[in-house]
Amino acid sequence: MERKPNSDAWGAFCRSIDAAWPLSRWGRVGVVVGCSGGPDSVALIRGLHDLVQRSEVALPPGLLAVAHFNHATRGEESQRDESFVAELAGQLDVPFLRQRSTRVGVRDEQSLRRMRLDFLRASAEQMGARYVAVAHSADDNVETVLHHLLRGTGPTGLAGIRPHRPLGQDVVLVRPLLGITRKRICAALRWIEQSWCEDSSNANRDYRRNWIRHELMPMIESKYPDARDAISRASGTQRDWVTNMESQAEEWSTRHVQFGDAISIQRDHETDRSVIIAGMQQLWAEQRWPMQSMSQTHWQRIYDQIAGIETDACMLPGAIRIESPPGHVSLRRIEAEEQ
Known part of the structure; x- marks a missing residue:
């Protein structure tokens, strides 16, 4: 485990979540957190759980649940991730929902994403929760903007990942970590000595998003060190324009x-x-x-x-x-x- 940073990285992280998505907005209507076992989603469920524990208002039980979809594409590693998330949910004493894919051989990103979102929506409906929370970070947003730009997108694509959108008729998908970098997320987890799982497929540069993350972004930052912040600001401005246009x-x-x-x-x-x-x-x-x-x-x-x-x-x-x-x-x- 790396040495803790000098400042309270975890406290600052939780305050950032609460500023982006206050407990008052979701505490009485429930949320299902999609958790893969990776650092971003582990930090999200830990952060939301921390906010509930610190709340001075008595909240109904079961308002926070964890859901994990096992795509079964990485053999023992996929099973390891599922077991890790199940254990984490047990430690936090929150309901845990899981599902294993039966569509063997499906590997394209769009199909995998659709199956995962369908499961998360169904999980929220099962729990009677209003929200599904997923853990896209500021880095994910920057990488998404670049991905859209390179494939020839319009204004909506340049606005990046939406902070929230409908997921079916009665469920809303939210992304409370969009303003937080992956570096801050990992620093926060180290502060509380919380482990996470590493997905070996994230190193595979055959996936375009991984190529953007591991090769294109470092190349851009070698010439423009503040590129991530600049792209995030431009994306935010574009999102405001898109909201008006919509x-x-x-x-x-x-x-x-x-x-x-x-x-x-x-x-x-x-x-x-x-x-x-x-x-x-x-x-x-x-x-x-x-x-x-x-x-x-x-x-x-x-x-x-x-x-x-x-x-x-x-x-x-x-x-x-x-x-x-x-x-x-x-x-x-x-x-x-x-x-």
Whole structure:
């Protein structure tokens, strides 16, 4: 174990969590914490548990629970992580929910993420909790912005990871650690001598995010030492802009989008392109259509159809067919038997 830093790293960490997501907001409605066993999620559950223990207000029991999804992709290491999180939940005396993947061989990041979020949502519903908390850090946000930028994103992608968003109808996904760096998180855990698990796959540079973390970011920081802070500030400014844009997009969708066997969108060549694209991104999220496969080129193609610039039918990622009958645009997901 490394020597403790001179300052109270753990106390400062807990205060940062409470400032970002006060106990008063979630203490009486419950939260399920997704915990992989890694440093970020271990620090999150320990920090939230600490805030509950220090609270002077009597809170109902069972308001804090831990959930672990075992993807079973790393053999004994995956089982080690599950056992570690189960033991941690026992030490904290909080409910523990677990699930092991039965989809052997699934390894793409998007499918793994969807399975994990579906499990966390179901866990929150089972516990009657309003929130699911996950442990994305400030470093994750910077790496996400760079990942989006390099694959050709628009304004929403440059806004980085959302601090909160709906996860189903009655559950909200929150990320209380987005303003805290990985370095601070690990320092806080060392202060209380709390161990964690290391995921060996995080060193595999075949994954783009790992390449960004281990190769691209160090290269950038060798020339721009304050690059992480600069990217975080730019992302925050962009997020404020996106929030305003999304409000306008909701109003636009109410006027122009109708639901039926297919989704019908009234043609519109007057509204700003950014508002229309934001409205379409909201629609994609509501329909749970695949977002990560959509590039800026795809969103531009949809806008061109709505604005009447382009009228040829085409297929979009996720088997979404877009057609342009007179006066409107039609979107429909093609089922496997139709393809």
